[in-house]
Every structure is written in structure tokens, then in C-alpha cells.
Amino acid sequence: MSTRDPYAEAGVDYTTLDAAKRRAVAAARATSSNPATRGAVVDDASRGEPATVVRVGDASYAFVLECLGTKSLIARDFEAVTGVDRYDSAGYDTVAAAVNDCCCVGALPLVVNAYFATGAASWYAGTRHASLVDGFARACGDCGAAWGGGESPTLSGLVVPDGIDLAAAVVGVVPAGIEPLLGGTLAAGDEIVLVSSCGLHQNGASLVRAVACRLELGLAEPLASGRLFGEAALDSGVIYVGLVEQLLARGVAVHYLSHITGHGLRKLMRADRELTYRIERLPEVPELLGFLAEKAGLSASEAYATLNMGAGFACYVAAGSGAQVVEAAEGLGLTALVAGSVEPGPRRVVLEPLGIEYAARDLQLR
Amino acid sequence: MSTRDPYAEAGVDYTTLDAAKRRAVAAARATSSNPATRGAVVDDASRGEPATVVRVGDASYAFVLECLGTKSLIARDFEAVTGVDRYDSAGYDTVAAAVNDCCCVGALPLVVNAYFATGAASWYAGTRHASLVDGFARACGDCGAAWGGGESPTLSGLVVPDGIDLAAAVVGVVPAGIEPLLGGTLAAGDEIVLVSSCGLHQNGASLVRAVACRLELGLAEPLASGRLFGEAALDSGVIYVGLVEQLLARGVAVHYLSHITGHGLRKLMRADRELTYRIERLPEVPELLGFLAEKAGLSASEAYATLNMGAGFACYVAAGSGAQVVEAAEGLGLTALVAGSVEPGPRRVVLEPLGIEYAARDLQLR
Known part of the structure; x- marks a missing residue:
């Protein structure tokens, strides 16, 4: 990840916040x-x-x-x-x-x-x-x-x-008979399914406002599709609960789930495990997010470290189970793809199509 | 209650907020x-x-x-x-x-x-x-x-x-074997025990700041005791959970409980019941609250409709059980008194020592 932090420039300093978060977590743990x-x-x-x-x-x-x-x-x-x-x-x-x-x-x-x-x-x-x-x-x-x-x-x-x-x-x-998903069952060989987002969701609003300030028409700036920048930024996000409910009910071997919000695709390594997350295919980038990243002057590495870039939710399932997740998602009107897999190796995220790698130090939530 | 709303003057308009609250409650009820x-x-x-x-x-x-x-x-x-x-x-x-x-x-x-x-x-x-x-x-x-x-x-x-x-x-x-306290068991004849507050607790901060603006030394203004206005305003509030836990464990016939915060002692008629709450004795007013009410120019009616005025928590118990509440409170280092009782009659609060009455229309939370 670049040393430049475009998000800090828009007023959000994750380094300071993450340190405070760790202090609070330590105090909370004692209780x-x-x-x-x-x-x-x-x-x-x-x-x-x-x-x-x-x-x-x-x-x-x-x-x-x-x-x-x-x-x-x-x-x-x-x-x-x-x-x-x-x-x-x-x-x-x-x-x-x-x-x-x-x-x-x-x-x-x-x-x-x-x-x-x-x-x-x-x-x-x-x-x-x-x-x-x-x-x-x-x-x-x-x-x-x-x-x-x-x-x-x-x-x-x-x-x-x-x-x-x-x-x-x-x-x-947690439905009876199911153990909470806390990362313990994640394993090398697991497939990673990325379920699509429809745009900004709940993360990146500060960046939208910072970019709007620099555009002639602000939030009324038209995107290529003709939709307004602000209109697209205010699309309601996707709720993934129905998908999770169905996966659990069908007995799909779900090992972990990650909601991709702040920290973008760095959140793929959220689990407290020493594993490598290799992504070989990426979902389509929603028009709004492509526009936002471009106007904010973000490199691909910065954009994927900050925004969901089309991947709103990640499901980590046993090898061979990814297709079931895709099928369930499509049945609910969502878009999903088997995007990669979990490997032995240092905790990191590799986005192969973009030649990007995020190291463990880039996501410190504990 | 006076038509003047000193709290609105400090930036908090409860009439508008309560209306919105009722709208939200109606939408929530459908779910x-x-x-x-x-x-x-x-x-x-x-x-x-x-x-x-x-x-x-x-x-x-x-x-x-x-x-x-x-x-x-x-x-x-x-x-x-x-x-x-x-x-x-x-x-x-x-x-x-x-x-x-x-x-x-x-x-x-x-x-x-x-x-x-x-x-x-x-x-x-x-x-x-x-x-x-x-x-x-x-x-x-x-x-x-x-x-x-x-x-x-x-x-x-x-x-x-x-x-x-x-x-x-x-x-x-809710401990096993106990029904949630939702007002249904409140009855005429119940005793009302008021458990003391130690000062502002979590309500009245806007008023403190408004008053501080008008004082020469602001939050550093000394009270009669020599403590500073701001120092006293920042006393931590009392937590009443231990008392409730003990009352339930001892099998005291608790019929209702009310946490006195915003709306002051109007909160004594919080339950959705057509009953009169007659208070015959009031707790000592903490120095901070007396000072605040005076400097804010509140009448007694306004002060008790706005601040806790020394009564942080109310316990409504079966006739004859009030003394048990007082004893339990004192055992925990709290101060409490059997302050009055519940009577048949219109929903209202009567503060006899002050000749004050709050009518049902003065507290509309539903």
C-alpha cells in the first residue's frame, strides 16, 4: 500500500483511530x-x-x-x-x-x-x-x-x-446448532466468493464530499450513464443477511464472512489468522466507484484499500462450495463470483488481476 | 407546567422531538x-x-x-x-x-x-x-x-x-421467573420510593452550558461549598442496577421502575396507565442542581419538570414494601425515601410539598 493516505486527506485518519480502537478493545477485554x-x-x-x-x-x-x-x-x-x-x-x-x-x-x-x-x-x-x-x-x-x-x-x-x-x-x-464464525475454521484451500456491492454502500462518504467540492457541478455532476454523482452516491446499499441466512439453512460449509467497508479489500484479511488471501478475479467496478476513484486521483492500490470497488461482502467456504454460494446469491438477485482462495502463507491480500498486495501491517484492528 | 420552556431556550425543543419520536415508534411497532x-x-x-x-x-x-x-x-x-x-x-x-x-x-x-x-x-x-x-x-x-x-x-x-x-x-x-416491568402491575396503593441522584447525571448539560455563558467565571464559578460549577456538573452519575438486582433477588414486590432523566419528575408518570402519582416528600436537592435552577431562572415547576432535582430513580412497590427498598438502597450506599404513593385518578404527577402538578399532556412519549 502506498504511504500516501488519500482518506486522511479527506479528514479520516485511520492510523490514529485504529490505535485508539486497540486501546478500547484491551480495556473491554478485561470485562x-x-x-x-x-x-x-x-x-x-x-x-x-x-x-x-x-x-x-x-x-x-x-x-x-x-x-x-x-x-x-x-x-x-x-x-x-x-x-x-x-x-x-x-x-x-x-x-x-x-x-x-x-x-x-x-x-x-x-x-x-x-x-x-x-x-x-x-x-x-x-x-x-x-x-x-x-x-x-x-x-x-x-x-x-x-x-x-x-x-x-x-x-x-x-x-x-x-x-x-x-x-x-x-x-x-446464531441459529441453534451452528458455531459463531470467528475465523477459527478458516483453512488453506477455502474458496473466497465475492458478492457484489451496488456502489458506495456505507463507506467513502467523506471522499465523495471532498471530490464534490472540486467538481464544477458538485453532486449534480453527471456520470457517463447520465445519472448524477450524488444520486448514485445515495443508492441504498445491499443487505447480505438473506444470503447468510440461506447459506446457513442449506448447510453450506461457511468458514468465515467479511463485510467490506472501511479499509476496502484489506478487510479480506480481517480474521486473526496467518493466511494469504489470493484473489484471481474481481467483480465489476460500479460506475460511481470508478468515477470517485478517478476524480480523487486514487491509484488502483489506494482505491482498493479504501473503497469496496464492487465487492461488498466476502464468503469463505470449503473448497468446492463456492458455486453453491454463487447460486444462492443469484437466487436472491445478487451477483457473486468465486474470486479466489485462501492459501498457507503470511497474512496478506493479493489482488492478482491488479498486481496489488496488502501486507498484514496494512490492517491492524486488534 | 408553565408554558415557558426554558429548555427550548437552551436549544432543546422537546415538543418537536417527542412528535418525531412518536412517528418513529409507530413505524417501529409495525415491525x-x-x-x-x-x-x-x-x-x-x-x-x-x-x-x-x-x-x-x-x-x-x-x-x-x-x-x-x-x-x-x-x-x-x-x-x-x-x-x-x-x-x-x-x-x-x-x-x-x-x-x-x-x-x-x-x-x-x-x-x-x-x-x-x-x-x-x-x-x-x-x-x-x-x-x-x-x-x-x-x-x-x-x-x-x-x-x-x-x-x-x-x-x-x-x-x-x-x-x-x-x-x-x-x-x-430479565432474571428467570420474573416478568418484565412494563407498567401492567402498577396499582393504586403502591408506594413510590425515590432514590437520590448525586447531581446532574446525564440530563441538563445544555442548560449548564447556557448558564456558564452568563457567569463571570463560567464553569470555574464557585458554588457555596467551594466546589467549582463545572467540577460538580461533571460528577459521575449514580448507577441503579445493583439496587434493582438486589430487589429482584430478594423478591421485593417491584411493580415499576422509572429512571428520572429528561423531562425531570414528569417521568414519574411514564407508565402508560391512568393513575395519579402523589409525592409527599422530596429528596434533598443537590447543590449543583439548586445553583443551576437558580442561575437559569427556573421556577420550581420548571426545575422539577426539567431536572432530576435529587430524585434519580423511582421504584414503585406494593404497599408496605417501600421500607425494604430504602433498606436495600442504604445497604448499597445510596439514599432513598418512601416519597409518596400511586392513587386512582387522572394520569398526573402531584408534588405536594411544592404545590406543583404536571398533567398527562406534559409527558407524551407514545
Whole structure:
């Protein structure tokens, strides 16, 4: 990976954040057995995984709190330029971000809580809130979860007056008879299936806004297809829960799952294992992401280290099982391909078609 | 209640927010059975209660996502004025806000996830993050929960650069053999025990900052005791989980619990029941809250409708059981008093010592 960090230039310094994250994880780890007298314990093998796994008796629950990031600011800016309210997309993606993390450990979402923090009550004027609520509820339906409750504070002086900080918490359950997917069963020889994204999903919003500032028409800049830059950036993301549910129900030998968000395809080596992930085929790059990478001046190495570049979710399955994943995905209207395999070797990601390699030091989440 | 809303003057308009909250609750209610095929369903009787109750088989879980509000801005401003880092208090209170809500339905916290959203990575300079993490972990210990994980995004352009938006999600379990406390067993004749707060807790931070702006020394203004205004405002709140755990374990006939936060003592009529809550004795007002109410120019009616005024938590128990609650509280180092009782009559709160009455229309959370 290049030493230049284009994402830091857009205001996101992952090096500092990852260090703080590790400090918090260490403090959290010391508390894992606190609720033992209440019959529960956190599975420490889930530390650093996309969801916290809590064992309660024979059952395993997953617990996630996830933020949308700054995508709501794209909705704000797009509304200002075009008059079109796309807060439904922000609501949808808030749920998508959390439930896609939840299902990575093999847990199916049960209930989602909403966090809608505005900077001023004036935010609630117009259609925004109804639109946000619609998108949030629709996503709960699409992932099979209930919307439980949540919190909608006004944080004057903390959140910008015309902004909304969106997050969601989710509790999921691992189906009976299935062990949580925490990387332990990943093995050399496993096939890696990449399931397509439809665009930005929940990561890269800061970069979109930075690029929009440099374009003459900003978010109204047309892409080659004629769609507007902001319109495409506000496409709702894909929810992968239905696919995971089906793979588990069909008994497909799933060994690991990774939701490709921040850190782009570096997330392919998320598991705490010394293994090499070799990708021989890459999915098609969504128009929006190609445009974004080009206008941001990202090299291919930078782009794939930052954005999903068309790969929204990775399924690691036993050798020979990849085709079943592709079939299940296609049955759900998704696009997927057997993209590569897991090999013995140092922890790294190799993107063969592009001659790119990311080393273990490029992804330090623990 | 007065028509003047001093809180709105400090930037928090509860009327607009409560309306939006009701819209979200209605949308959420339609999704309660979504996860039925996964063996879970949201108990609709928990809609509008402090925690969402999810039934999974024979077990009942509670789920909360709660925000600290703007108390972190007091920590920021206090550090700027005195050089003293009290982000530990912000961390502690983030957990306290969530777990005190959780235990209201009779659920004991199992796992807490953290939401630390900064406006710039520069926030992480100095001791703040370590301090925040310490306070968060300490509160998890004090309530017997594990710290699971969470999210720590940098939200450039959304959160102010030197600010941090803090929230926590918690999953709790209702002990076996106990029904969730959702108001159904509240009855005329029940005794109301008020358990003392130690000051601001997690509500009133905007008002503190508004008042500080008008004081010559701001947060460094001394109170009568010699403590500084900001120092007292940053006292960590009380966690009531241990008390609830003990009441349930001892078989005390607890009928309802209310965490007194936003809306002050109007929260005494939180339950969705047509009952009158008559308070005959009030707890001592913490020095900080007396000072705050006075400097903000609040009438008693306004102050008790806005702040906890010394009553942090209310326990509604069968007639004759109040003394057991007081004894249990005192055994845990808390202060409590049998303050009044539940009566037949219209939904309202009567604070007899002050001649104040809040009508049902003053608290519309559903």
C-alpha cells in the first residue's frame, strides 16, 4: 500500500483511530466475564470481529453498534442542490451497516435500535424525518429484524445544526446448532466468493464530499450513464443477511464472512489468522466507484484499500462450495463470483488481476 | 407546567422531538413480528418504555440505545478552563444512562457497546481517550456488564472538531421467573420510593452550558461549598442496577421502575396507565442542581419538570414494601425515601410539598 493516505486527506485518519480502537478493545477485554453471574459471557474470540458474540447458556448472540459515517451529509447536500430528499437511503444504510456486520459472525438480526442525533430541532422540518424513518423501517424488513426503539437527541453545539449523526445497534442470534464464525475454521484451500456491492454502500462518504467540492457541478455532476454523482452516491446499499441466512439453512460449509467497508479489500484479511488471501478475479467496478476513484486521483492500490470497488461482502467456504454460494446469491438477485482462495502463507491480500498486495501491517484492528 | 420552556431556550425543543419520536415508534411497532421465524418477537407493551423487550423462547431480553447528550461538551469546556481532564466522567455517564434505562424493565445488563464519534482525529491527542475508556470500563464493572465493542468514527463536518458524541447500547436479561416491568402491575396503593441522584447525571448539560455563558467565571464559578460549577456538573452519575438486582433477588414486590432523566419528575408518570402519582416528600436537592435552577431562572415547576432535582430513580412497590427498598438502597450506599404513593385518578404527577402538578399532556412519549 502506498504511504500516501488519500482518506486522511479527506479528514479520516485511520492510523490514529485504529490505535485508539486497540486501546478500547484491551480495556473491554478485561470485562468479558463481568456478567458471568447473570449467565452470560463475552466470547473473547469475537474481539476485533465485526460483532461481539455473547454466550448465554447454549445460545450465542451477536451485538453490534455501528455508525453510518457521514453519508447523511451527502443526503443533506444533495437535497440542497436538487431539492430531492434521499434521507430514506441514509436510514436504509444505517441499518445495512449494522446488520451486515452482525451476520458476519453467523448471527441473524433480531432487533435493531436507531440513533438519530441532530444538531438542532429545525432539522425535523420538511420531509426528512419521515423519509429517514421509512428507509430505516424498510431495511429492518429486508433483513428480517424488528425495529425496537432508539434515541433521537438534539445535540446543540455538538452536531452541526443541519446535520444528523446516524447509527444503529443490533442484536442477532446464531441459529441453534451452528458455531459463531470467528475465523477459527478458516483453512488453506477455502474458496473466497465475492458478492457484489451496488456502489458506495456505507463507506467513502467523506471522499465523495471532498471530490464534490472540486467538481464544477458538485453532486449534480453527471456520470457517463447520465445519472448524477450524488444520486448514485445515495443508492441504498445491499443487505447480505438473506444470503447468510440461506447459506446457513442449506448447510453450506461457511468458514468465515467479511463485510467490506472501511479499509476496502484489506478487510479480506480481517480474521486473526496467518493466511494469504489470493484473489484471481474481481467483480465489476460500479460506475460511481470508478468515477470517485478517478476524480480523487486514487491509484488502483489506494482505491482498493479504501473503497469496496464492487465487492461488498466476502464468503469463505470449503473448497468446492463456492458455486453453491454463487447460486444462492443469484437466487436472491445478487451477483457473486468465486474470486479466489485462501492459501498457507503470511497474512496478506493479493489482488492478482491488479498486481496489488496488502501486507498484514496494512490492517491492524486488534 | 408553565408554558415557558426554558429548555427550548437552551436549544432543546422537546415538543418537536417527542412528535418525531412518536412517528418513529409507530413505524417501529409495525415491525415487531419480523424476527418471528428466528424465534423472537418484540413485546409491544415495551414501546415507549425505557427499554425494548424482546422475547426469545422463555427468556426476555432488554435492548437500549442511549445517548449521553452534550455532557461531553462540559468536559471539553472544563478542560479548556482548568486543564483538568474529566472525560472519565463522560465515559462513566454514557454507560450509566443506558444501563439505568435497561434495568427499568427489570433487566440486568449483560453487555454494553460504545459509540464514540469525534469530529476530528485530533480529538484523540492528549489523555482524553484513555480517560474516556477508563470511565466507560469502570461503569461496566459497576453495573456488572461486559464491554462488548462498539464504534469510534471520525465524523468530519458532522460533529464539531473538538467534540465527541457519546452513546451506548446495552443488552440485558430479565432474571428467570420474573416478568418484565412494563407498567401492567402498577396499582393504586403502591408506594413510590425515590432514590437520590448525586447531581446532574446525564440530563441538563445544555442548560449548564447556557448558564456558564452568563457567569463571570463560567464553569470555574464557585458554588457555596467551594466546589467549582463545572467540577460538580461533571460528577459521575449514580448507577441503579445493583439496587434493582438486589430487589429482584430478594423478591421485593417491584411493580415499576422509572429512571428520572429528561423531562425531570414528569417521568414519574411514564407508565402508560391512568393513575395519579402523589409525592409527599422530596429528596434533598443537590447543590449543583439548586445553583443551576437558580442561575437559569427556573421556577420550581420548571426545575422539577426539567431536572432530576435529587430524585434519580423511582421504584414503585406494593404497599408496605417501600421500607425494604430504602433498606436495600442504604445497604448499597445510596439514599432513598418512601416519597409518596400511586392513587386512582387522572394520569398526573402531584408534588405536594411544592404545590406543583404536571398533567398527562406534559409527558407524551407514545
